[in-house]
Amino acid sequence: xxxxxxxxxxxxxxxxxGIGDVLNSCxxxxxxxxxxxxxxxxxxxxxxxVIPCGNGTDALQIALMALDLQPGDEVITTPFTFVAxxxxxxxxxxxPVFVDVHADTFNMDETKLEAVIxxxxxxxxxxxxxxxxxxxxxxxxxxxxxxxxxxxxNAQAIGADYHYSDGRVCKSGTMGHIGTTSFFxxxxxxxxxxxxxxxxxxxxxxxxxxxxxxHGSSVRYYHDEIGVNSRLDSxxxxxxxxxxKHLDDYGRARKKGADFYNTHLDLPGIQTPVIAPxxxxxxxxxxxxxxxxxxxxxxxxxxxxxxxxxxxxVPLHLQKAYRGDGYKMGDFPVSEDLARKVLSLPMxxxxxxxxxxxxxxxxxxAILASVKS
Ligand SMILES: *Cc1c(COP(=O)(O)O)cnc(C)c1O
Numbered sequence: 557x558x559x560x561x562x563x564x565x566x567x568x569x570x571x572x573x574g575i576g577d578v579l580n581s582c583x584x585x586x587x588x589x590x591x592x593x594x595x596x597x598x599x600x601x602x603x604x605x606v607i608p609c610g611n612g613t614d615a616l617q618i619a620l621m622a623l624d625l626q627p628g629d630e631v632i633t634t635p636f637t638f639v640a641x642x643x644x645x646x647x648x649x650x651x652p653v654f655v656d657v658h659a660d661t662f663n664m665d666e667t668k669l670e671a672v673i674x675x676x677x678x679x680x681x682x683x684x685x686x687x688x689x690x691x692x693x694x695x696x697x698x699x700x701x702x703x704x705x706x707x708x709x710n711a712q713a714i715g716a717d718y719h720y721s722d723g724r725v726c727k728s729g730t731m732g733h734i735g736t737t738s739f740f741x742x743x744x745x746x747x748x749x750x751x752x753x754x755x756x757x758x759x760x761x762x763x764x765x766x767x768x769x770x771h772g773s774s775v776r777y778y779h780d781e782i783g784v785n786s787r788l789d790s791x792x793x794x795x796x797x798x799x800x801k802h803l804d805d806y807g808r809a810r811k812k813g814a815d816f817y818n819t820h821l822d823l824p825g826i827q828t829p830v831i832a833p834x835x836x837x838x839x840x841x842x843x844x845x846x847x848x849x850x851x852x853x854x855x856x857x858x859x860x861x862x863x864x865x866x867x868x869x870v871p872l873h874l875q876k877a878y879r880g881d882g883y884k885m886g887d888f889p890v891s892e893d894l895a896r897k898v899l900s901l902p903m904x905x906x907x908x909x910x911x912x913x914x915x916x917x918x919x920x921x922a923i924l925a926s927v928k929s
Contacts, residue, residue, distance in 0.1 A: 557863050558742045559906040567798055574794035587790035593797040594753075600800060601727045603735070603755040605762030608788035609769050612711040612738020615752040616681070617644040618786060619707045619734040622764045625650055625678050632672055633681040633709075634664050635871035635883075636891040641683055641709050642872045652881065653677070654873050656888040660830035662843070662898075663690040665890070669698050679705040684713035684728050686843055686867075686900075687744070687810075689835035692718055692731045706732035710755075712840035714745050715807050719834050728835070729755050734765070739788070739796055744810075744840050745803055747792040806905045810839040813907035817842055820916045823923060841867060842903040849926040850897050856922035862915050865900040 564571065578589050590608060598606045609615050620631070627649040633641050635654040645652040655668050664682045680699055682690035692708075699706045710729030714737050718726045729735030737743075739751030754769070756762050767774050772783030788796075799806075814837070818828045827845035831837045846853050850866075857864050871891040873883035885892065901915060 557865055557900070557902050558904040560741060560746070560904075562906040563904070567802065570798045571795055574798055575791055578790045578794050581790075584790050585787060587793075589790040589793040589797060590788055593788075593793040593800065596797060596800055597753065600803070601730050601755060603727075603730050604757045604759070605755065605765070607754045607762070607765045607769055608793065609752045609754060610786035610788065611750040612709075612736060612740060612743075612752040613640040613644060614769075614784065614786040615736035615738065615754045616640060616707070616709060617647065618765055618768050618784065619736050619754055620644055620648055620650065620679070621768050621784075622734065622761055623679060623705050623707075628676060629678040630674060630676045631679045631681060632669065632677060634683060634685075634891065635873040635888050636662060636868060636894060637683040637685060637709070637872065638711070638868070639872060639875070640711075641681055642878060645681075646878070650678075651676070652872075652878065654883065654888060656890045657685075657894070659890045659894070660827075661688060661832050662686060662894060663688070663832070664695070666691045666694040666698065669695070670702075673698075673702050673704070677702065677704060679707060681707045681709055682732070683709040683711075684716065684835075686829070687713050687716060687838040687840040688831060689713060689716055689718045689728045691832065691834060693720055693834065696731065705734070708732040708735040710735045711738035711740075711743060711752075713838055714743070715803050716838045717836045721834075730757065733758060734761060739792065744806065744838055745796065745799055747795045747799075749789070749792050751788045751792045751796065752786075753788070807838045809905040809907070810842075810903060811837070813903060813912065814839045814842050816907075816909065816912050817901065817916065820912075821919065823920065825923060826919075839903055841865070841900040843867065843898050843900045845894070845897045846899050847897065850899055852926045853919065853922040854899055856925060857915075857918055860918045862918055863902060866895075866898060867900055868898075869895055871895050 642652040713728040716728040735755040739747040768783040772781040825847040
C-alpha cells in the first residue's frame with residue numbers, strides 16, 4: 557500500500573545525518589531536534605501553538621482533556637473513521653454520539669449535525685478522512701451557534717488547504733479550537749516509529765495542552781492537574797524535520813498518482829474519489845466505491861499480488877465495544893453502505909505509470925470477471 561523503502565532511499569543522506577546528530581547529542585527527549593521540528597511545523601501550518609506528543613491517539617485524548625469536559629458529556633463524531641477517534645471519547649467517560657457521512661467525500665455530513673446536538677453536547681470531532689477537509693466553515697458556524705468546541709482529527713489530511721468562501725486559505729487542522737495529527741509511518745507526514753502533535757491558535761488552550769502532555773506540570777515536580785506522559789522523541793523529530801521539507805512535493809506526487817488512476821478508472825460500477833470544492837486533497841488514501849462485488853475485486857487483486865485496503869469494514873456504531881450506546885444496524889445507512897463498497901488502492905509517493913497500469917489492468921479484469929460470474 558505504501559513504499560517507505562524507496563522513499564527512505566531518496567532522503568537517506570539527510571535522514572541519516574539528522575539521526576546521527578541526535579545520537580551524537582544524546583538529547584533523546586526534548587532535544588534540539590524536537591524544538592526545531594516544532595518550530596518548522598508551526599510555520600508550515602500557520603499555527604500559533606504546536607505541541608508534539610507520543611502518537612495521534614494521545615493527541616486526541618490530550619485535546620479532549622484540555623476542554624474540561626464532565627463525565628457523560630457528549631462528543632459528536634462519525635462512525636466511518638479509525639477507532640481512535642471514538643476510543644478516546646469513551647476512555648474519558650464521555651459519550652460518543654455519531655453522525656453519518658456524505659456518500660461522496662466520506663466526511664462528516666454537517667447537514668445532520670444539528671439533529672444530534674443536545675444540552676449535553678460539548679464538542680464535535682470532524683475527521684478529515686483520506687486526505688480532504690470536512691466542511692469546516694459550516695461546522696464552525698454550527699459549533700458557534702451552540703457554543704461547542706471543535707477538535708479536528710487531522711491524522712490523514714496534514715498539508716491539505718481549506719478554502720473559505722471569503723477567499724481565505726488555511727491549513728487543515730488549524731481551523732477548529734484544536735487540531736490533532738499522527739506521525740505513524742504510513743501517514744502523509746510519517747516518522748520511523750510513533751509520533752503525533754496537537755495544534756491550536758488559542759494561547760490558553762496551548763498552555764493547557766502543553767501542561768497536560770507533561771504530567772500536568774509546567775514547573776518540574778509541581779503538578780497543577782492530572783496529566784499524561786506523551787512525548788515525541790528526538791530521533792523521530794529529526795526524521796520528521798527532513799520529511800516536512802518534502803511534504804508538499806509528496807502531496808504533489810500523490811495527487812499525480814490519483815489523477816492517473818482517475819483517468820483510467822472511469823468505468824461503469826466504479827466511483828473514483830470526489831473532491832469537495834472547499835478543500836484540496838492530499839490523498840492519504842485513494843479510495844474507490846465499487847458498486848458490486850467489492851470483495852471479489854479485492855480477492856482478484858490480492859491474487860495478482862496487488863495490496864488493497866478496506867477502510868473501514870465495520871462502522872464504529874456496529875463494533876462490539878461501541879454497540880452498548882444503543883446503536884443498531886440501519887442507524888447510519890451511508891456509513892454502512894460504504895463499509896461494503898469501499899476499496900483503497902496502493903497510494904504513496906513512489907507510484908509510477910508502470911505500477912499503476914498493472915493495477916488498473918487488473919481492476920478491469922476483475923470487473924469483467926465479476927460481470928461474467
Ligand atoms: C492514524 C489515525 C489516528 C491515530 O493515530 P496513531 O498515531 O496511530 O495513534 C487517529 N485518527 C485517525 C483518523 C487516524 O487515521
